[in-house]
Amino acid sequence: MLIQWINTGLRKIPTWVLYLILPIPGLLVIAAGLTDNLGPEPINELEEELGEFALKLLILGLAISPLLHFTRINLVRFRRAIGVMAFAYVTAHFLVWFVLDLQGLNQIWTEIVKRPYVTVGFAGFVAMIPLAITSNDLSVRRLGRFWRILHRLIYLVAILAGLHFIMLSKGFDVEALAHMVVILAFLALRVSKWRRGLQSGLQGLRKKLIG
Amino acid sequence: GAMASIASPALAETLEPNTWEHITSYNNFYEFGTDKEDPAANAHRLNTSGWEIEVDGLVDAPGRYSLTSLLEGLSEEERIYRFRCVEAWSMVVPWNGVELKDILDKVGVQSGAKYVAFETANRPDEMPGLRYPVLDWPYREGLRLDEALHPLTLMATGIYGKPIPNQNGAPIRLVVPWKYGFKSIKSIVRITLTDQEPATSWNMANAREYGFYSNVNPTVSHPRWSQASERKIGGGLFNRRQPTLMFNGYEAEVADLYKGMDLTTYF
Numbered sequence: 001m002l003i004q005w006i007n008t009g010l011r012k013i014p015t016w017v018l019y020l021i022l023p024i025p026g027l028l029v030i031a032a033g034l035t036d037n038l039g040p041e042p043i044n045e046l047e048e049e050l051g052e053f054a055l056k057l058l059i060l061g062l063a064i065s066p067l068l069h070f071t072r073i074n075l076v077r078f079r080r081a082i083g084v085m086a087f088a089y090v091t092a093h094f095l096v097w098f099v100l101d102l103q104g105l106n107q108i109w110t111e112i113v114k115r116p117y118v119t120v121g122f123a124g125f126v127a128m129i130p131l132a133i134t135s136n137d138l139s140v141r142r143l144g145r146f147w148r149i150l151h152r153l154i155y156l157v158a159i160l161a162g163l164h165f166i167m168l169s170k171g172f173d174v175e176a177l178a179h180m181v182v183i184l185a186f187l188a189l190r191v192s193k194w195r196r197g198l199q200s201g202l203q204g205l206r207k208k209l210i211g
Numbered sequence: 212g213a214m215a216s217i218a219s220p221a222l223a224e225t226l227e228p229n230t231w232e233h234i235t236s237y238n239n240f241y242e243f244g245t246d247k248e249d250p251a252a253n254a255h256r257l258n259t260s261g262w263e264i265e266v267d268g269l270v271d272a273p274g275r276y277s278l279t280s281l282l283e284g285l286s287e288e289e290r291i292y293r294f295r296c297v298e299a300w301s302m303v304v305p306w307n308g309v310e311l312k313d314i315l316d317k318v319g320v321q322s323g324a325k326y327v328a329f330e331t332a333n334r335p336d337e338m339p340g341l342r343y344p345v346l347d348w349p350y351r352e353g354l355r356l357d358e359a360l361h362p363l364t365l366m367a368t369g370i371y372g373k374p375i376p377n378q379n380g381a382p383i384r385l386v387v388p389w390k391y392g393f394k395s396i397k398s399i400v401r402i403t404l405t406d407q408e409p410a411t412s413w414n415m416a417n418a419r420e421y422g423f424y425s426n427v428n429p430t431v432s433h434p435r436w437s438q439a440s441e442r443k444i445g446g447g448l449f450n451r452r453q454p455t456l457m458f459n460g461y462e463a464e465v466a467d468l469y470k471g472m473d474l475t476t477y478f
Contacts, residue, residue: 033448034448039236039247039248040229040233040236040237040247040444040445041300041442042448043442043448044300100448100449103451107437110437111436114432115435115436116435117435167435168435170298171245171345171346171416172343172344172345172346173245173345
């Protein structure tokens with residue numbers, strides 16, 4: 001009853017609202033940086049804030065399926081906006097690192113290749129690009145079944161992002177590890193579902209073959 | 212050793228010190244939390260009154276010294292030093308303190324001693340970061356005896372002429388300006404003279420990334436980032452990186468200590 005009421009309420013919210021709300025934390029932190037309100041080392045702070053928010057959006061996106069499965073609360077309509085905004089934050093995070101932190105193109109490839117945590121983070125960013133490009137109705141229609149398979153890449157992206165966070169931390173970082181635990185838990189839920197899907201598919205095939 | 216007695220280009224140049232605000236609000240002091248702002252937020256819990264330091268090992272006068280008795284009669288001076296963190300940021304800090312050599316002379320270093328080991332206070336009730344196994348507590352650091360006796364090596368008790376704030380290592384900390392910041396151990400409760408290279412916290416946690424020497428060296432990369440440049444704190448959002456200097460700019464004073472050593476092996 002309550003769930004139904006929540007879902008009815010959610011259906012009334014247009015998805016474009018997220019494109020207005022989700023940029024706000026990023027814009028606020030950029031504004032804080034420009035007005036000298038981001039502490040003594042604003043470049044790192046901005047980099048970290050944008051990166052962490054991107055990771056949180058990725059995790060939120062991953063949470064939507066289990067939320068539907070366990071509580072029947074349906075946020076599936078909002079998943080695209082969350083994914084697109086996560087990509088926007090990752091892009092901003094990358095640009096701050098590249099433009100403000102590294103300050104030079106000649107250094108970028110050395111850093112990407114030589115530093116494993118940068119390599120991992122950059123791979124996650126690159127893996128998001130096809131997802132961002134195909135995050136429209138036309139692609140969903142054109143790609144059909146392949147679209148769903150392609151978008152499973154988001155689990156790889158989340159793992160790379162979580163790993164990137166762990167690898168760049170000094171010492172034993174509880175916060176970074178906690179993010180990774182959540183990501184792996186969502187992946188485990190998905191894998192068991194994929195396996196069930198595969199099993200029932202095989203069973204159907206066997207029935208068909210044996211008759 | 213008065214500063215004037217060290218005739219060197221590094222000390223004669225004018226360095227622009229960071230503000231009190233920046234020096235005391237951007238700190239690594241994991242006993243109070245791993246975020247840069249954690250020490251400033253939590254370090255007020257540390258009670259530094261009646262501070263004592265255990266001096267032991269190969270010394271003539273071992274014992275538990277009160278801080279006041281250990282410093283009594285030693286001449287305090289101001290030293291404006293570059294401070295280079297292993298994370299590739301830097302500051303310039305006007306320290307007040309005494310030379311470590313003066314303290315060691317006072318307690319009498321025995322001839323067999325080759326190293327000095329230090330330990331930070333380990334008080335879980337006052338240091339909330341100790342709840343997390345970020346490092347193998349208590350925090351430990353060490354120097355070779357000749358490094359410890361070098362006139363640049365300071366035991367700081369103040370910044371800008373004021374008592375050193377807790378987040379910066381009150382009431383007394385080491386300052387070794389040609390080494391990465393983590394070597395300059397804070398809130399010291401123990402000094403041990405030994406003939407063995409002492410175990411040091413970051414080296415124990417990750418020997419591949421943090422060597423015992425950890426001299427500032429732009430030509431030896433940290434495995435996860437370059438050490439060729441650094442960003443001085445306080446330059447805002449469009450702050451430019453500056454090249455990191457060999458031995459953090461103190462090459463003329465300290466290079467002799469490492470003559471004949473391969474600095475890529477002993478990093």
